[in-house]
Amino acid sequence: MGLKKYTNINNIQGKKGSQFSSQLRGINLERVLIVAIDAAKFYQKALLCNYYGDVLERPFFFGVNQDGLNLLCSKIEEARMEIQAERIFIGVESTAHYYEDIVYELGKRGYGVTIINPATTYEERASALNWSKTDDLDLYAIAHALIQNKGMENKLPEGAYRKLMKLTRARRSEVQKRALVRIQIRTLMDHIWRDYQGFVEIENNKPKKKLIFSDFWGKSSLFFMEHFPHPSSLIDLGEERVWEISKENKLRIKETHIQTLLYVARKSIIKSTEVVSAELLLLRLAIKDLKRLDENVGLLEKEIEKELLQTDGRLLLTVPGIGVVTAAEFYSELGDISHFDNAGQLIKKAGTNPIIIQSGGTQGFYGRISKQGNKHLRFMVYTVGKSLAQHNKDLRPYYERLKERGKHARKAFIALGNKFIKIAFSMLKNRKPYESKQPDYRIFTEVKKKLLYTKMNTYLNIALAA
Structure with missing residues (x-):
């Protein structure tokens, strides 16, 4: 019986092994x-x-x-x-x-x-x-x-892949820095004015937490932290003057919120400005850093959106649960899919393929993921899986079935991310938008709500031109 001809299929390493062996044979x-x-x-x-x-x-x-x-x-x-x-x-x-x-x-x-x-x-x-x-x-x-x-x-990576990769990784770094600064600001405000982030009222012998501002990082809250972080400064101004300042600075704050702000200021335990002078200085510097980081993130997101729309990665915006930044980061970390024959190769590139554990003649079982791949793509597989589990009605049942079978949430997110790699591979290879089975799904509406800096007609012109 003659030897079979070597092919991409019968090499134990698949295409990769076949290419390597062909160079050595x-x-x-x-x-x-x-x-x-x-x-x-x-x-x-x-x-x-x-x-x-x-x-x-x-x-x-x-x-x-x-x-x-x-x-x-x-x-x-x-x-x-x-x-x-x-x-x-x-x-x-x-x-x-x-x-x-x-x-x-x-x-x-x-x-x-x-x-x-x-x-x-x-x-x-x-x-x-x-x-x-x-x-x-x-x-x-x-x-x-x-x-x-x-x-x-x-x-x-070259061209648009390289540019998007640099921009999205830079944005992630700036977001991480911003998160640390926000933790610092919260800690400083605890020392300066403890109740600013929320106060407690006792009703029927039960504690109930209440907020002065629904969004602690909103414009109004940041304004008062920057200019009047100490409760005594607001008490000295009085309600009428605080109201005038809010109108002058277009804070759009309700009068009831100002009354609550002053009420909490009067009820709070107040340390003198001399005692917390170091914290007040550090707070000013931290808010300055926060503004800079907010501006950096905004500039990066604007450029990311602009670059993504020039690539086939814009097709990923038709997927519920995938926003502009996530689409750009996922697309750039995947790289040029023309270099791959199937989605399984991309899963191995991410290192999210499960390792088969087998001994002797026993039937093998799947263990942990290999991690023999691109750590940035691996992180995006997890991130995408988590987002889809929360926001995609078509794919959420798959996640729920995994959970019912006893899968840990993290493993289920990875599995869902791997499933999406297969979907994305097909979408990008065939240059087709996402197909949802939900009766209320509309591609136009799905994409429009995600674009922050680009008009929808511009997106459609780019898509049609491609």
């Missing part, structure tokens, strides 16, 4: 050059060996500049000539953002670079403790991951 493996690069902020290090792990160039340092890259390339070419290399595999761990310039510059010089997930090198590093010297453990782990074809991808 029929080649003397001693003529395969492996280049492992350990990227860092200042000190980059490289190791050159053949496929069997025989060291051709001992670990050396190089800089990410013209001289350093010239040195790296000259070492690669020397090793190529020494072993008459027929294939070169270069790998670098995706450490923070330090690896990006190396991948980009080597690409310009004609070298393909495989990006390796830190989780993969972590596992390789642990196994390498048994057989390698510890001085250059990271380089050995990267080289071994390359030899075992455990790389993640070979290209950095």
Whole structure:
């Protein structure tokens, strides 16, 4: 019986394994050059060996500049000539953002670079403790991951994907900073005026919490925190003057709210301004930071919306539960889907594919997710799953069934996010909007309510033009 022809299907690593094996088949493996690069902020290090792990160039340092890259390339070419290399595999761990310039510059010089997930090198590093010297453990782990074809991808995001990725990640960072500043402001107000965030009244021997402002971060609340954070300053002004100030600054605050504000100020325990002088200064600085961060987030969201509408990612806005920022972040982290044959490959890219645990001849079962992928995309899978479970009537039943089967909420969110990857893959591949089974669903209405800076007719013109 003859051997079957090798195909993408029968390789144990699927398409990825087939591509790798096709590059190696029929080649003397001693003529395969492996280049492992350990990227860092200042000190980059490289190791050159053949496929069997025989060291051709001992670990050396190089800089990410013209001289350093010239040195790296000259070492690669020397090793190529020494072993008459027929294939070169270069790998670098995706450490923070330090690896990006190396991948980009080597690409310009004609070298393909495989990006390796830190989780993969972590596992390789642990196994390498048994057989390698510890001085250059990271380089050995990267080289071994390359030899075992455990790389993640070979290209950095480009064009609209790169721009949206930078903008959405920057926005997430600013939102996180804003959250910390808001916690700081709440803590400071507890020291300056405890009841400002809410006060308690006893009714029928039962405590009931009441708010002065329904939105603590609204315009009116922030105005009084910025200009009159201490209760004594409002008491000195009196109701009539506070009312005049609110009208002058167009706060649109009701007279009853002003009366409540003054009532709480008079009833509160008041520390002197001298005692809380440090807190008052820190509060002014924190509010200044909050305004700056609010402005930054607004500018980023405006640019994100503008960029998203120029891409097929705008189709994701037709999905209930997916807003502009979420759509942009999810779309950019997915990357160009033309590089993938099916949605399962994208799930593996995220590292949200469950690991099958099996021993001997027993039937396997699904364990934890692999985490062998893009951590940003993995976070978005979770975020999207959580949002859809709350706001999408078509997909919520799937989440509820998982919960009924005993799934933890987090695992159910990941599973729903994986399901949406399949839906999004089909939408983007076929360039079709979301199809809802809800009788009250209207694409026009769904998209319109999400656009903050773009008129609906502009969105339709862009969509029709595409």
